[in-house]
Amino acid sequence: xxxxxxxxxxxxxxxxxxxxxxxxxxxxxxxxxxxxxxxxxxxxxxxxxxxxxxxxxxxxxxxxxxxxxxxxxxxxxxxxxxxxxxxxxxxxxxxxxxxxxxxxxxxxxxxxxxxxxxxxxxxxxxxxxxxxxxxxxxxxxxxxxxxxxxxxxxxxxxxxxxxxxxxxxxxxxxxxxxxxxxxxxxxxxxxxxxxxxxxxxxxxxxxxxxxxxxxxxxxxxxxxxxxxxxxxxxxxxxxxxxxxxxxxxxxxxxxxxxxxxxxxxxxxxxxxxxxxxxxxxxxxxxx
Amino acid sequence: xxxxxxxxxxxxxxxxxxxxxxxxxxxxxxxxxxxxxxxxxxxxxxxxxxxxxxxxxxxxxxxxxxxxxxxxxxxxxxxxxxxxxxxxxxxxxxxxxxxxxxxxxxxxxxxxxxxxxxxxxxxxxxxxxxxxxxxxxxxxxxxxxxxxxxxxxxxxxxxxxxxxxxxxxxxxxxxxxxxxxxxxxxxxxxxxxxxxxxxxxxxxxxxxxxxxxxxxxxxxxxxxxxxxxxxxxxxxxxxxxxxxxxxxxxxxxxxxxxxxxxxxxxxxxxxxxxxxxxxxxxxxxxxxxxxxxxxxxxxxxxxxxxxxxxxxxxxxxxxxxxxxxxxxxxxxxx
Numbered sequence: 001x002x003x004x005x006x007x008x009x010x011x012x013x014x015x016x017x018x019x020x021x022x023x024x025x026x027x028x029x030x031x032x033x034x035x036x037x038x039x040x041x042x043x044x045x046x047x048x049x050x051x052x053x054x055x056x057x058x059x060x061x062x063x064x065x066x067x068x069x070x071x072x073x074x075x076x077x078x079x080x081x082x083x084x085x086x087x088x089x090x091x092x093x094x095x096x097x098x099x100x101x102x103x104x105x106x107x108x109x110x111x112x113x114x115x116x117x118x119x120x121x122x123x124x125x126x127x128x129x130x131x132x133x134x135x136x137x138x139x140x141x142x143x144x145x146x147x148x149x150x151x152x153x154x155x156x157x158x159x160x161x162x163x164x165x166x167x168x169x170x171x172x173x174x175x176x177x178x179x180x181x182x183x184x185x186x187x188x189x190x191x192x193x194x195x196x197x198x199x200x201x202x203x204x205x206x207x208x209x210x211x212x213x214x215x216x217x218x219x220x221x222x223x224x225x226x227x228x229x230x231x232x233x234x235x236x237x238x239x240x241x242x243x244x245x246x247x248x249x250x251x252x253x254x255x256x257x258x259x260x261x262x263x264x265x266x267x268x269x270x271x272x273x274x275x276x277x278x279x280x281x282x283x284x285x286x287x
Numbered sequence: 288x289x290x291x292x293x294x295x296x297x298x299x300x301x302x303x304x305x306x307x308x309x310x311x312x313x314x315x316x317x318x319x320x321x322x323x324x325x326x327x328x329x330x331x332x333x334x335x336x337x338x339x340x341x342x343x344x345x346x347x348x349x350x351x352x353x354x355x356x357x358x359x360x361x362x363x364x365x366x367x368x369x370x371x372x373x374x375x376x377x378x379x380x381x382x383x384x385x386x387x388x389x390x391x392x393x394x395x396x397x398x399x400x401x402x403x404x405x406x407x408x409x410x411x412x413x414x415x416x417x418x419x420x421x422x423x424x425x426x427x428x429x430x431x432x433x434x435x436x437x438x439x440x441x442x443x444x445x446x447x448x449x450x451x452x453x454x455x456x457x458x459x460x461x462x463x464x465x466x467x468x469x470x471x472x473x474x475x476x477x478x479x480x481x482x483x484x485x486x487x488x489x490x491x492x493x494x495x496x497x498x499x500x501x502x503x504x505x506x507x508x509x510x511x512x513x514x515x516x517x518x519x520x521x522x523x524x525x526x527x528x529x530x531x532x533x534x535x536x537x538x539x540x541x542x543x544x545x546x547x548x549x550x551x552x553x554x555x556x557x558x559x560x561x562x563x564x565x566x567x568x569x570x571x572x573x574x575x576x577x578x579x580x581x582x583x584x585x586x587x588x589x590x591x592x593x594x595x596x597x598x599x600x601x602x603x604x605x606x607x608x609x610x611x612x613x614x615x616x617x618x619x620x621x
Contacts, residue, residue: 014437112301112304113304113308115301115305115552116301116304116305116308116309117308118552118555119305119551119552119554119555119600119601119604120305120308120309120312120555120597120600121555121556121558121559121562121596121597121600122555122556122559123558123559123562123563124562124577124592124593124596124597125309125312125313125316125593125597127577127578127581127589127593128313128316128317128589128590128593129316130581131581131586131589132316132317132319134327153552206441209443210441210443210444210445211443211559213443213445213446214443214444214445214559214563217445218563218566218578218581220581229445232449241453241457249449253446253449253450256446257442257446260441260442260443261437261438261441261442263441264437264440264441265437268437268505272509
């Protein structure tokens with residue numbers, strides 16, 4: 001694992017850039033704990049001030065400091081993406097491991113359901129969900145329902161890895177030495193799946209955060225919890241662009257784009273590094 | 288031929304499964320809510336002034352019927368399916384008394400047209416450039432394109448659409464930023480109308496294409512890189528086959544197969560993006576209809592658009608799946 005990370009740092013420029021971007025965003029989100037104002041209070045600072053030395057990112061029309069708002073928002077947004085990724089990873093792992101290892105009709109049945117979840121357009125269903133829940137919709141509920149939809153594509157990836165492992169000799173050996181299916185999957189096959197798990201986690205976060213931003217911008221989430229989408233929602237409600245208060249939209253947008261590109265670059269570089277052919281190609285070129 | 292028939296049969300079964308699970312999810316979502324939509328609507332109405340108790344009772348009954356909440360859970364479930372199969376979502380509450388079906392029928396061609404054209408352009412362009420980038424790895428221009436694709440691809444549709452809107456709406460206002468066609472033109476098949484439709488479609492299509500191209504580009508580039516290492520490509524090179532021919536008939540053609548599967552698989556996600564793009568640019572398609580229906584509290588319309596979306600996307604996937612054997616002849620044999 002250490003060697004893996006060291007090689008990534010040494011040979012992958014994408015990984016380095018991604019790491020820097022994600023680190024900036026993480027530091028910004030951790031600063032939220034030091035905020036002088038509670039996140040949901042309004043009119044704590046003079047409204048509509050442009051960026052200055054006192055208010056680094058300016059202030060909103062609701063009298064909030066944009067810097068601290070962005071900090072809270074990016075923290076909540078990342079936590080949201082992390083929750084969705086964690087729960088959906090568990091589902092993807094379970095389905096991928098079982099489907100790939102068992103094969104046969106179990107595999108066919110699971111993959112049919114899997115493909116269904118890949119294809120179904122999620123956004124209308126989430127909008128419908130908001131429509132029936134209205135104000136009762138909570139952060140966690142939305143994360144859980146997204147996780148129920150976000151596992152399918154990655155389950156397929158994990159399945160394909162496990163399928164190739166199934167025919168390897170060590171699987172036979174462990175089977176003959178009396179290991180149970182559960183033991184084989186968790187002790188023998190899981191380590192091979194971990195790098196993919198890492199890169200799909202990043203991709204999954206990009207996906208879920210994108211959807212959350214979208215829903216929040218339309219006002220279809222719990223808009224009182226500050227998130228990046230929620231900030232843009234309130235800015236739109238106060239017609240910030242027309243009023244010339246560009247900093248209210250620009251800073252959350254920049255923060256979230258940095259998070260997106262950072263996470264995506266991490267995922268891409270890890271993915272490329274897993275593939276031995278492209279690893280040879282890049283390390284060979286760099287040396 | 289029996290191989291092909293078997294393939295078609297399996298794809299049809301998958302299509303039915305998608306529709307079945309999709310509709311069931313819609314049912315669970317609408318019926319698992321702790322809020323009674325009927326009581327909510329009634330309290331919204333009765334909060335303005337006095338209403339006679341028997342009128343409220345009548346309203347409650349007709350609303351229960353409208354929401355399909357009468358009878359036992361089994362009956363409710365069957366009613367739900369009956370309505371969907373007969374495409375009967377009742378009258379729209381926000382555009383009373385126009386039936387929901389009419390509203391959806393009006394919006395559907397806009398979405399289908401925008402989606403089909405932009406997806407096709409993005410797919411063809413992304414695969415073509417990605418294939419070239421994978422083949423000519425040293426080209427600086429194509430490397431740069433890879434960097435741009437990596438930067439654009441992860442940005443969510445909403446953010447990109449908003450950036451385009453700001454760029455072409457405020458900073459450099461050259462393109463219409465809202466609507467499907469000019470307001471003052473009758474919707475008939477004249478040159479003027481078609482031109483106006485195309486002009487209005489540029490920005491929403493551009494935002495869909497910009498994000499789509501990136502993912503096809505990156506996918507195709509790595510696929511081509513893998514195919515290049517295959518023995519038959521090395522052999523073709525040694526045999527002196529022209530490099531343009533190797534690229535098109537040996538490398539790209541084989542790399543395209545997973546990209547077609549990818550297209551079928553990402554159709555749902557592309558549709559999600561179109562919903563947002565339409566809302567941002569005020570495009571008169573299903574997406575705008577859906578969002579406006581939520582704002583207006585129109586239950587029948589929201590449910591109608593959701594089920595039609597599930598159905599429409601599944602039909603699209605089925606269509607791609609059925610075209611798939613044209614590209615991959617192995618399907619016909621197995």
